[in-house]
Amino acid sequence: MGVNRTESEVIAHNTGRQxxxxxxxxxxxxxxxxxxxxxxxxxxxxxxxxGGLAYAFHSGGVAECGGCHSMHSPxxxxxxxxxxxxxxxxxxxxxxxxxxxGPSSYHIAxxxxxxxxxxxxxxxxxxxDFGWLRKSYTFTVRGTTSTEDGQTxxxxxxxxxxxxxxxxxxxxxxxxxxxxxxxxCQSCHEPHGGxxxxxxxxxxxxxATAGGTTNPIIASGSYNNxxxxxxxxxxxxxxxxxxxxxxxxxxxxTGVAIAVAPSTYNRTEATTxxxxxxxxTGINTWGNWCATCHxxxxxxxxxxxxxxxSLGSTVQIAYNAYVKTGDLTGTAATSFTSLVPFAENTGxxxxxxxxxxxxxxxxxxxxxxxxxxxxxxxxxxxxxWPEALRWNMEGEFMVYNSLYPGTDTTPTVPQFARGRLGAxxxxxxxxxxxxxxxxxxxxxxxxxxxxx
Amino acid sequence: xxxxxILRAILIALAITAAGVSxxxxxxxxxxxxxxxxxxxxxxxxxxxxSRVVSDRERNEVYVLYQNIVRIFNDSGMEIYRFGxxxxxxxxxxxxxxxxxxxxxxxxxxxxxxxxxxNYRGEPKSTIEFKNFPAxxxxxxxxxxxxxxxxxxxxxxxxxxxxxxxxxGNFERGYDLLPLFDLEEKDRGNVEISGFYxxxxxxxxxxxxVLFRAYVLSSDxxxxxxxxxxxxxxxxxxxxxxxxxxxxxxxxxxxxxGSVLVFDRNFNFVSQFGVRGYKPGDLVYPNDLxxxxxxxxxxTQMGRRGVSVYKLNYN
Numbered sequence: 001m002g003v004n005r006t007e008s009e010v011i012a013h014n015t016g017r018q019x020x021x022x023x024x025x026x027x028x029x030x031x032x033x034x035x036x037x038x039x040x041x042x043x044x045x046x047x048x049x050x051g052g053l054a055y056a057f058h059s060g061g062v063a064e065c066g067g068c069h070s071m072h073s074p075x076x077x078x079x080x081x082x083x084x085x086x087x088x089x090x091x092x093x094x095x096x097x098x099x100x101x102g103p104s105s106y107h108i109a110x111x112x113x114x115x116x117x118x119x120x121x122x123x124x125x126x127x128x129d130f131g132w133l134r135k136s137y138t139f140t141v142r143g144t145t146s147t148e149d150g151q152t153x154x155x156x157x158x159x160x161x162x163x164x165x166x167x168x169x170x171x172x173x174x175x176x177x178x179x180x181x182x183x184x185c186q187s188c189h190e191p192h193g194g195x196x197x198x199x200x201x202x203x204x205x206x207x208a209t210a211g212g213t214t215n216p217i218i219a220s221g222s223y224n225n226x227x228x229x230x231x232x233x234x235x236x237x238x239x240x241x242x243x244x245x246x247x248x249x250x251x252x253x254t255g256v257a258i259a260v261a262p263s264t265y266n267r268t269e270a271t272t273x274x275x276x277x278x279x280x281t282g283i284n285t286w287g288n289w290c291a292t293c294h295x296x297x298x299x300x301x302x303x304x305x306x307x308x309x310s311l312g313s314t315v316q317i318a319y320n321a322y323v324k325t326g327d328l329t330g331t332a333a334t335s336f337t338s339l340v341p342f343a344e345n346t347g348x349x350x351x352x353x354x355x356x357x358x359x360x361x362x363x364x365x366x367x368x369x370x371x372x373x374x375x376x377x378x379x380x381x382x383x384x385w386p387e388a389l390r391w392n393m394e395g396e397f398m399v400y401n402s403l404y405p406g407t408d409t410t411p412t413v414p415q416f417a418r419g420r421l422g423a424x425x426x427x428x429x430x431x432x433x434x435x436x437x438x439x440x441x442x443x444x445x446x447x448x449x450x451x452x
Numbered sequence: 453x454x455x456x457x458i459l460r461a462i463l464i465a466l467a468i469t470a471a472g473v474s475x476x477x478x479x480x481x482x483x484x485x486x487x488x489x490x491x492x493x494x495x496x497x498x499x500x501x502x503s504r505v506v507s508d509r510e511r512n513e514v515y516v517l518y519q520n521i522v523r524i525f526n527d528s529g530m531e532i533y534r535f536g537x538x539x540x541x542x543x544x545x546x547x548x549x550x551x552x553x554x555x556x557x558x559x560x561x562x563x564x565x566x567x568x569x570x571n572y573r574g575e576p577k578s579t580i581e582f583k584n585f586p587a588x589x590x591x592x593x594x595x596x597x598x599x600x601x602x603x604x605x606x607x608x609x610x611x612x613x614x615x616x617x618x619x620x621g622n623f624e625r626g627y628d629l630l631p632l633f634d635l636e637e638k639d640r641g642n643v644e645i646s647g648f649y650x651x652x653x654x655x656x657x658x659x660x661x662v663l664f665r666a667y668v669l670s671s672d673x674x675x676x677x678x679x680x681x682x683x684x685x686x687x688x689x690x691x692x693x694x695x696x697x698x699x700x701x702x703x704x705x706x707x708x709x710g711s712v713l714v715f716d717r718n719f720n721f722v723s724q725f726g727v728r729g730y731k732p733g734d735l736v737y738p739n740d741l742x743x744x745x746x747x748x749x750x751x752t753q754m755g756r757r758g759v760s761v762y763k764l765n766y767n
Contacts, residue, residue, distance in 0.1 A: 089737070093737070099596065113500065113502045114545075
């Protein structure tokens with residue numbers, strides 16, 4: 001067994017064995033004995049070394065197999081020896097943990113146990129906390145009682161063991177045909193990290209055919225402190241997201257998703273923002289990537305908000321000037337808000353790494369060639385608001401009378417509180433102080449369109 | 453000849469390793485868990501996911517914390533009392549019971565932690581403030597708390613720090629677990645404690661899933677560890693709750709396997725029980741673990757399976 005004490009004992013035992021040959025042998029016999037002993041020692045050490053430690057876990061590619069697959073467990077109930085009921089349940093084995101008291105690194109869903117009524121989900125990742133899917137709110141406006149169903153708050157991954165179920169309202173992806181019953185973490189993320197970035201900044205997929213070769217992944221490529229690969233090396237694609245022709249899920253991801261996140265990304269934005277630097281080049285755009293499942297949301301022939309298009313000078317000027325409702329005194333150097341991010345018109349990782357910060361040292365707004373994307377308005381996982389929007393679009397005011405709307409803070413305007421406490425509303429804005437907004441802040445469409 | 457020699461050597465090496473396993477296994481008593489029942493109220497078994505479970509060993513009662521409600525179960529596994537439905541006490545993240553039966557609640561309000569001492573009805577009596585914490589522990593944010601022999605053992609599972617305080621909140625000693633686990637500062641936030649337990653001798657037992665390892669920090673500060681990644685019996689997939697039984701065996705939850713793994717006091721693998729499934733006695737995504745003085749273990753799960761109770765058998 002691989003326990004420290006036993007390992008020490010085995011090694012000590014073999015050292016003693018070598019000494020035994022010392023005593024009884026001379027000449028060739030002695031040498032053969034020494035050689036034999038060394039081989040035995042090496043074999044034992046090799047056997048023991050198979051259980052070495054690892055803690056970065058995914059490291060941009062194939063993780064420790066035993067973290068997800070169980071080779072010899074009795075009665076495996078899932079597929080691929082995942083044991084769990086499905087792939088997403090396997091992911092949540094680590095990415096959800098009961099007992100959190102605040103944002104906790106790689107946790108992307110708050111456990112039910114930690115979310116009593118009146119307490120918002122705890123995680124603050126840029127993608128959002130899947131816990132919001134469990135938060136339904138009931139409220140009465142002008143005599144009519146309504147329920148905001150938690151499942152409207154994001155992507156309803158199917159994770160049976162953890163009680164995440166398929167979306168019952170949208171049986172297919174809005175704007176597409178991808179079955180909601182098939183939606184899981186693995187729909188977007190390739191758990192083995194197929195996409196990799198090379199030293200020259202280009203992207204390739206792992207060669208899946210005999211005779212093929214691919215540069216090995218040396219580390220994650222998702223962070224502002226990720227290494228730049230040398231020739232012959234690679235780093236993982238952003239967040240292990242699928243791409244480059246991956247059609248294993250029944251849809252084809254054509255490009256890759258380009259972005260860099262700060263190394264500490266799951267954190268409150270009460271004092272400083274968490275800026276993910278999104279990139280765009282060629283077909284490697286976020287709109288194109290999301291359109292894999294939501295093609296009609298992206299089609300230029302449809303009457304939908306443009307994505308992957310340059311902001312142009314009008315929107316650029318508005319974004320940079322907009323501070324809050326009634327205040328257009330902003331400057332380009334400080335205008336960024338993580339509630340309305342944009343994609344920079346570059347795929348240069350060094351540039352994006354410099355811009356991905358969590359300490360407000362880089363808050364520059366967009367240039368006119370930077371792009372609007374799906375993630376400018378939506379969070380990738382889930383948010384506190386319907387349609388996974390980054391702000392509340394169900395009413396005209398995000399802030400009312402200098403207060404975050406809540407059943408406790410603004411009881412006279414339940415249409416803005418929508419059944420939440422004021423603290424839950426603040427949590428949905430990642431804990432920003434209300435003073436960051438106007439006293440009667442309008443929705444953040446105005447960040448680009450400045451109509452308020 | 454050379455090849456034969458190497459093959460012989462490898463075979464002997466494997467035999468040595470295997471012998472170590474079989475001898476240690478044979479020497480230890482087999483341990484099995486017999487399913488007894490699920491904790492229940494008057495309307496049926498609990499259905500909560502991932503609750504926190506704590507055993508009051510003095511009174512043989514069991515406490516279950518879920519969504520800020522503390523439920524208390526008697527020796528037969530029936531709910532006898534509950535409190536904490538509202539948020540007046542703050543958000544309760546852990547529960548401990550001291551020798552006199554006072555209920556200690558680790559709570560958060562506005563991101564500030566506090567320990568609220570309550571009577572047996574859950575009515576607040578006083579608040580325990582943290583005092584005399586050294587600078588390196590000023591940012592300590594505990595989310596696990598265990599009472600053992602007059603001391604409070606507090607752990608920050610993601611901050612990877614451990615503090616032992618007296619019952620009025622005075623700092624007694626603390627550990628930054630990162631250097632102890634041979635990790636670097638950059639790893640803080642990427643490694644977390646999952647299982648956390650303090651045995652009768654004051655040894656702190658912890659599991660760390662991404663390291664595939666369990667650690668024992670003895671009361672004199674010495675650290676030992678055991679565990680290897682893998683799916684075979686006795687290896688760790690995703691480890692979670694941990695306790696020690698009356699024979700000083702270590703019981704470790706493996707979430708992915710849906711099993712409880714038993715190791716003897718020398719960390720030799722003894723046995724494994726529990727399989728993934730929805731039948732009575734099966735486990736779905738087990739997580740937390742508690743044990744009482746009669747070697748009954750309490751296992752929390754997902755899949756709306758509540759808390760399953762097993763009796764450990766040693767023959």
